[in-house]
Amino acid sequence: MAIRRSIALAVIALFAASAAAMAADEEEEVMSLYQPRDPCPQVERIVKQAVDEEFKKNNQITAGFLRVFFHDCFSRGCDASILLDGEWDAGVNRNSVHPRVRQLMNEIRVKVNKQCGDQAVSCADILAIATRDAVAAAKGPNVTTIPRGRFDSLTPQDISKLPSPLAKINDLLTLFTQFGLNDPADLVALSGGHTVGKTTRACGVARPDFRDTCNQNGQQVLDVITPNEFDNQYFVALTRNKGVFSSDQDLLNHTRTSALVRSFANDKQAFFRQWATSITKLSRTNWLTPSNGQIRRDCTKPNSKRLLISNVIDADLGFPASA
Ligand code: HEM
Ligand SMILES: *[C@@H]1O[C@H](CO)[C@@H](O)[C@H](O)[C@H]1NC(C)=O
Ligand SMILES: *[C@@H]1O[C@H](CO)[C@@H](O)[C@H](O)[C@H]1NC(C)=O
Numbered sequence: 001m002a003i004r005r006s007i008a009l010a011v012i013a014l015f016a017a018s019a020a021a022m023a024a025d026e027e028e029e030v031m032s033l034y035q036p037r038d039p040c041p042q043v044e045r046i047v048k049q050a051v052d053e054e055f056k057k058n059n060q061i062t063a064g065f066l067r068v069f070f071h072d073c074f075s076r077g078c079d080a081s082i083l084l085d086g087e088w089d090a091g092v093n094r095n096s097v098h099p100r101v102r103q104l105m106n107e108i109r110v111k112v113n114k115q116c117g118d119q120a121v122s123c124a125d126i127l128a129i130a131t132r133d134a135v136a137a138a139k140g141p142n143v144t145t146i147p148r149g150r151f152d153s154l155t156p157q158d159i160s161k162l163p164s165p166l167a168k169i170n171d172l173l174t175l176f177t178q179f180g181l182n183d184p185a186d187l188v189a190l191s192g193g194h195t196v197g198k199t200t201r202a203c204g205v206a207r208p209d210f211r212d213t214c215n216q217n218g219q220q221v222l223d224v225i226t227p228n229e230f231d232n233q234y235f236v237a238l239t240r241n242k243g244v245f246s247s248d249q250d251l252l253n254h255t256r257t258s259a260l261v262r263s264f265a266n267d268k269q270a271f272f273r274q275w276a277t278s279i280t281k282l283s284r285t286n287w288l289t290p291s292n293g294q295i296r297r298d299c300t301k302p303n304s305k306r307l308l309i310s311n312v313i314d315a316d317l318g319f320p321a322s323a
Contacts, residue, residue, distance in 0.1 A: 040116035043148075047126060048133045050108045054100075055137035059228050062138040063197025064098030069131040070193065070282070071097065072124070074179060075157035077286025078150055080123035083299045086156030093159060096200070105130070105299045113297065123299035124150035128283045135279075138196055140230030141272035145280045151293025154302050165245035169254040172247060179285050186281060188251055188260040189274040194222040195234035199244065210244055220244055235265035 054061050071093060072082040081087050083102055105126060112121050125148040132146050163172055169187075176187045198219045210220055221227035223234040224242045234248075238261050243249030251257045264271035294303055 038148075039120040040112065042115045043112055043121045043126065044129065046111050046115060047108055047130050050104065050111070051130050051133040052137055054104055055134065058100065059138065060098065060197070061100060061104070062134040062140075062228075062230060064101040065127075065131040065134040066193045067197065068097050068101045069127055070190070071159065071162060072127060073282050073285045074162055075159050076153065077288070078124050078128060078283055079153035079157075079286070079288050079293060080127055080150075080296070080299060081153035081155070081157040083123060083127070084153065084156040084302070085300070087159060088156075088300075090156070090159050092162055102300060109297075109299050118297040119295050121148065122150050122152045122293070122295045124152050124288075126299070132279070135230050135275075138228065138230040141276055143276045143279060145276060146283050147280075149287070151288040151290060152296045152299075152302075153288060154292075154294060163247065165247050167247050169247075169250050169257060173256065179282070181278065181281055183278075184256040185260055185274050186278040188257050188264065189271065189278040190282060191248060191251060192232070192234055192264065192271060192275060194244070194248055195226070195230055195232070196228060197222050198227070207244065207246055207249060222248075232264050232268040232271040235261050235271065239265045 051061070051065075068082055069078075072078055072080060075081055075087060082093065082097070083105060087093065088097065088102065105123060108126055108130065109123065112118075112126065128146050128150070129148070132143050136142050161175065161178075163175055167175075172187055173184060176182070176190075181187065181190070198221050200219050222244050223237060224244070225233035225237050237243060238249060238252045241249065241252075243252070252261050260274075264274070297303055
């Protein structure tokens, strides 16, 4: 009895030690970007609470965040430019990004401003960690490596690089490489974002055999097996020739991507591991700094000119000093 108990304690101690080591690593990752200190550790809890609460009412928020985050990072970089008028309503973003994402971002913004001051965490950082948390809420992986330290764009950005659902895999590989996602596994894993969400306007671009379903209800789920769960069934669907866009289905036929599709279809953990690596890489795309970006007090509007001057002064001091 005593022996069994001490073994149990040893196991618990071992577990606690490795959990502590992991937490220390994560902290180091965030801290290295915030010298001399993290100006708002509370943001992680504030965002997770808000996203979890929203997900209970509206599980489509996961798809909303994923698409908005991807489109943000693939304009100029992960700088929350997509939340500004002029990009939010531009081209393919118009009517295809969820309005609720922008509202929820500002609800979170208000809470963060209250807890940490309005110059501690950028909208771009909030968007990155909210997307991570929305994936976890839909039973996806818990990604612990999303760094913070981005600054927000002053202006909306050009979205002309966003890929077409008719794009060829070679062109998608080239495009992703331009954004630092140079491993074909990045394209395959991130295409796995289509494990949730719907297309409403894409009857014309969905593959011909999907047009009927699409026309009947005006909406086509992107993962035909488990449409609302963040899992590997999108890849299983590809192996059954049930990918909705040709940019999805063709991943199974390209020499540089087909083995990856099969491996993710066979092994959810393999997909989750690669997802964690690739979404972290995506989240690092082309950050702005205090000299060319700002921390928006309202995620949908650049700060006024007077406030911009105070940002520059803060930047001279090192990290924004208001927290
Ligand atoms: C690889 C190239 C990609 C192409 C060509 C592509 C294309 C598309 C298209 C055409 C739609 C339908 C939009 C509509 O009907 O309004 C869509 C939806 C979506 N995309 Fe992608 N996408 C790509 C990559 C990604 C990536 C990397 C992510 C995230 C990691 C992502 C996440 C989503 C989500 C979640 C939806 C559903 C949105 C909703 O339910 O409102 N996509 N995508
Ligand atoms: C993520 O963490 C939550 C809470 O600790 C846990 O319930 C869930 O199973 C984890 N998800 C995965 C995929 O490991
Ligand atoms: C794609 O690959 C699958 C399986 O390898 C094959 O059955 C199918 O015919 C291929 N499709 C095209 C269009 O090449």
